[in-house]
Amino acid sequence: MSAQTVQDTAxxxxxxxxxxxxxxxRTILADFSLTLRPGEFVALLGASGSGKTxxxxxxxxxxxxxxxTVEAPAERTVVxxxxxxxxxxxxxxxxxxxxxxxxxxxxxxxxxxxxxxxGGREAAWPTTLSGGEAQRVAxxxxxxxxxxxxxxxxxxxxxxxLTRIKMQALVTExxxxxxxxxLLVTHDVDEAILLADRVAVLQDGKVGVxxxxxxxxxxxxxxxxxxxxxxxxxxxLGVEEAIGAA
Amino acid sequence: MTTGTTTSRALAEASPVGAAAxxxxxxxxxxGAAGPRxxxxxxxxxxxxxxxxxxxxxxxxxxxLALWFLGSAQGWIDEKQFPAPWQVGSAFVELVSTGVLxxxxxxxxxxVAVGFAVGGLLGLTLGVVAGLFRLGDQLLDxxxxxxxxxxxxxxxxxxxxxFGIDERPKIIIIAAAALFPLYLNTHSGVRNVDRKILEAGxxxxxxxxxxxxxxxxxxxxxxxxxxxxxSLSVSLLALIVxxxxxxxRGIGFLMVSAQQYFQMxxxxxxxxxxxxxxxxxxxxxxxxxxxxLPYKRLGRKP
Numbered sequence: 001m002s003a004q005t006v007q008d009t010a011x012x013x014x015x016x017x018x019x020x021x022x023x024x025x026r027t028i029l030a031d032f033s034l035t036l037r038p039g040e041f042v043a044l045l046g047a048s049g050s051g052k053t054x055x056x057x058x059x060x061x062x063x064x065x066x067x068x069t070v071e072a073p074a075e076r077t078v079v080x081x082x083x084x085x086x087x088x089x090x091x092x093x094x095x096x097x098x099x100x101x102x103x104x105x106x107x108x109x110x111x112x113x114x115x116x117x118x119g120g121r122e123a124a125w126p127t128t129l130s131g132g133e134a135q136r137v138a139x140x141x142x143x144x145x146x147x148x149x150x151x152x153x154x155x156x157x158x159x160x161x162l163t164r165i166k167m168q169a170l171v172t173e174x175x176x177x178x179x180x181x182x183l184l185v186t187h188d189v190d191e192a193i194l195l196a197d198r199v200a201v202l203q204d205g206k207v208g209v210x211x212x213x214x215x216x217x218x219x220x221x222x223x224x225x226x227x228x229x230x231x232x233x234x235x236x237l238g239v240e241e242a243i244g245a246a
Numbered sequence: 247m248t249t250g251t252t253t254s255r256a257l258a259e260a261s262p263v264g265a266a267a268x269x270x271x272x273x274x275x276x277x278g279a280a281g282p283r284x285x286x287x288x289x290x291x292x293x294x295x296x297x298x299x300x301x302x303x304x305x306x307x308x309x310x311l312a313l314w315f316l317g318s319a320q321g322w323i324d325e326k327q328f329p330a331p332w333q334v335g336s337a338f339v340e341l342v343s344t345g346v347l348x349x350x351x352x353x354x355x356x357x358v359a360v361g362f363a364v365g366g367l368l369g370l371t372l373g374v375v376a377g378l379f380r381l382g383d384q385l386l387d388x389x390x391x392x393x394x395x396x397x398x399x400x401x402x403x404x405x406x407x408x409f410g411i412d413e414r415p416k417i418i419i420i421a422a423a424a425l426f427p428l429y430l431n432t433h434s435g436v437r438n439v440d441r442k443i444l445e446a447g448x449x450x451x452x453x454x455x456x457x458x459x460x461x462x463x464x465x466x467x468x469x470x471x472x473x474x475x476x477s478l479s480v481s482l483l484a485l486i487v488x489x490x491x492x493x494x495r496g497i498g499f500l501m502v503s504a505q506q507y508f509q510m511x512x513x514x515x516x517x518x519x520x521x522x523x524x525x526x527x528x529x530x531x532x533x534x535x536x537x538x539l540p541y542k543r544l545g546r547k548p
Contacts, residue, residue, distance in 0.1 A: 060449055077449065084446035087541060088464035097460065098451035125541035141450065 012071075013038050013148055013181035014059065019068035020205075021054055028054045030205035032068070038148070039179040041172075043192035046202035047237060052185040055202075056153050059183065076149040077142035081157050083134035085126040085141075092122030095141045112140035115174060132163035139171065143178055150175065152184040156191065168195060172217075189233045193226065194219050201236045209236050329511040334518075337511035346500070351519065354485060354496045357413065361420025362481045369425040369477065370470070373432025377466070378458065390429055398422040399487050406491065416488035423484035427476035435469025436462055467538055471531060478527040486520065 014036035021029040028051035036042055046052040057063040059072050085094045093101065095109040106122075113119055116136040126134060135155060142150060152171070156164045172195055175182050186192055192199045193213055201209045211233070215223055234241055295303075311331075317323040318330030325333070341347035372390065375382040398419060405415035439462050447461040489498020497516055504512035535542065 062445055062449065078446075080442070080446065082442060084440075084443050086443060086447075086461055086464060088467065088539070089460075098447065098456065125544055127541050128544045145450075 012036060013040075013073060014183070015069070015071040016055070016059070017069045019055070019058065019065045019070060021051070021058065021063075021065050027205055029065070032202075032206045034200060034207055036149070036181040036183060038181055041175055041182040041184070041195060041197045043184045043186060043196035043199045044202055044207075045189065045192050045199055045233060045237065046185075046187060048187055050202045051205055052187075052202050053153055056151050056183065056185045059149070060151050073148040075145065075147050076151060077145050077147040078151045078153060079135070079138050079142045079155040081154045083126070083131075083138040085134060085137060087126055089126075090122065091118070091124045091126060091129070091137050094126060094137060095144055097141060099145075108144050109140070112144040113137070115143070116140045116170060132159055132167065135159060135167060136170070139167075139174070143174060146178065147180045150178075150180040150182045152182060152186075154186050155184075156188075157186075171195065189230055189237070190221060192233070193229060194221070199233060201233065203236065326508075326510070329514055333511045334514045337509070338515045341512065341515060347515075347519075350496050350500045354489065354498070357416050357488070357496065358420055358481055358485050361417040361484070362424045362478065364417065365421030365424030365481070366428050366474070366477055368421070369428030369473070370432050372425075373429045373470075373473075374436055374463075376429075377433045377436025378462070387433070390426070394426045394430070398426075398484060402487060402491060411492040411494070416485075416493065419488045420481045420484045424477045424481045427480060428470070428473040431469045431473025431476070432466065435466035435473075438469075439465040468542070471535055471538065474534070475528070475531040478531065479524065482520065482523055482527065 012035045014034070016032060016034045019029055019032045020027070032051075032055060034042070034044070034055075044052050044055065054063060056078070058065045058070060060076060060078050061072075085091075086097060089097065091113065092106060092109050095112055096105045099105050110119070110122055113121060116139050118133060118136055118140065121133075126137070129137065135158075138155070155171070156167050159167060168191060184192070184195060193215070196213055199211050199213060200207045201211075203209070211229075214225065214229070220226075231241065314323070315331055318325070318332075323330070329337075338347075372386055376386040376390075377383070401422070402415065402419055405418055409415045409418075443461060443465065444457065447457050452460055485496075486498055489496040490502055493499040493502075497519060501513060501516045504510075504516065
């Protein structure tokens with residue numbers, strides 16, 4: 001019995017094996033494989049149009065894959081690039097969207113809102129929030145369900161630079177508290193290095209390179225080795241960074 | 247120089263939605279969205295109009311009324327062509343005291359109530375069905391889009407031949423008038439619910455009826471209200487036409503008989519009643535918007 005339990009907790013949360021996906025004759029994913037262990041924060045890096053969002057949508061159950069196998073827990077939630085809140089529901093109701101509004105749930109929603117720094121704003125309408133606040137509501141909505149898998153689809157891309165830094169810190173902190181397996185899809189190399197335990201680079205429809213991030217937390221840009229690691233990932237993405245005259 | 251800026255702001259704040267709906271057209275934007283964005287978003291209240299603003303807004307209607315009074319008193323306006331305000335007033339008092347007005351108004355109200363209830367409910371239901379289900383869309387939409395192109399007033403003579411001059415043709419015309427704006431706006435409202443928000447609903451466990459109830463219908467309400475506003479205005483038009491052809495009672499009948507007896511004052515009273523009616527329709531829809539879409543009045547983003 002106990003051996004079984006140990007094995008269960010050690011079992012990976014997500015197993016993606018040899019997944020293929022194409023639209024018409026355009027191949028998006030070919031032979032894509034990736035594993036996420038419980039509590040692990042993985043960033044999937046890729047240029048735009050490389051199929052990283054398609055993979056996330058397959059994991060979220062929003063898209064079918066053509067071939068291969070996908071194992072993902074039913075307890076999965078998503079934070080999209082846009083907040084995607086229902087305009088006619090107050091913030092508190094948006095957080096528990098799809099759940100019955102019991103007293104316990106509402107209390108959980110309030111707690112989740114407090115966690116993202118929006119305590120006491122349950123009765124606010126989404127239209128009165130700033131972009132950063134709305135995205136924090138979306139984060140509360142994803143966390144209140146205690147997901148085993150949290151999918152982040154470029155959730156910081158639409159935020160201004162200052163709000164983005166705060167949100168990245170908040171997400172890191174909350175993920176360490178709640179310990180879901182996290183897949184962050186992004187094209188931002190710095191963001192991947194700052195947030196993730198492991199970075200997978202998507203190349204030609206599959207994971208080309210997978211690297212553990214070798215820096216201690218809390219992380220800052222500019223710690224020794226950061227620049228080299230960053231350059232390496234950029235090279236894997238086919239980008240050579242050199243701005244200005246030689 | 248301050249005068250110039252205040253006036254232009256007052257002009258810009260005049261609601262374009264109400265005017266467009268009264269003209270029977272569908273505004274391009276959702277109701278409320280086109281409204282003025284006043285300050286004080288945190289409290290959620292509209293900014294109070296300054297006394298000066300109220301005065302300016304009231305000035306032109308007051309001037310027109312004053313001209314009417316003056317013109318009638320001075321004899322500039324021929325009484326036989328257009329009655330004086332006091333003549334209209336006394337005609338109104340007489341119509342009320344003899345019970346003639348209420349007798350006819352109640353009949354008209356009843357006709358619109360029944361016709362609108364039938365046509366509006368049908369339009370709403372068909373719009374939801376065609377918006378939600380592919381099969382419903384395939385079966386209903388082409389037919390309704392074709393029927394919609396027939397001006398509903400054109401079928402009046404046909405209906406009178408079929409049903410005579412009793413209540414049925416009148417109610418059918420009003421129902422037909424009310425049906426299409428509500429159908430079209432509900433259909434497109436349900437159809438055009440943001441796919442991204444639908445997806446979010448699905449990710450967070452909503453399926454089928456839950457998705458309809460918690461995401462699709464709430465998101466479609468602004469569009470439905472636009473339809474409701476147009477529907478109510480158009481059913482008033484339908485009422486006027488329906489009652490002017492062979493109605494034994496109703497405001498339209500009152501107008502036709504006043505015309506035959508050259509009762510200018512009664513005619514003007516009837517026109518004013520229609521005007522008040524149209525205004526009340528607008529107020530009712532605005533009130534509904536306030537109740538159903540409280541968030542529309544707030545908001546940073548339009």
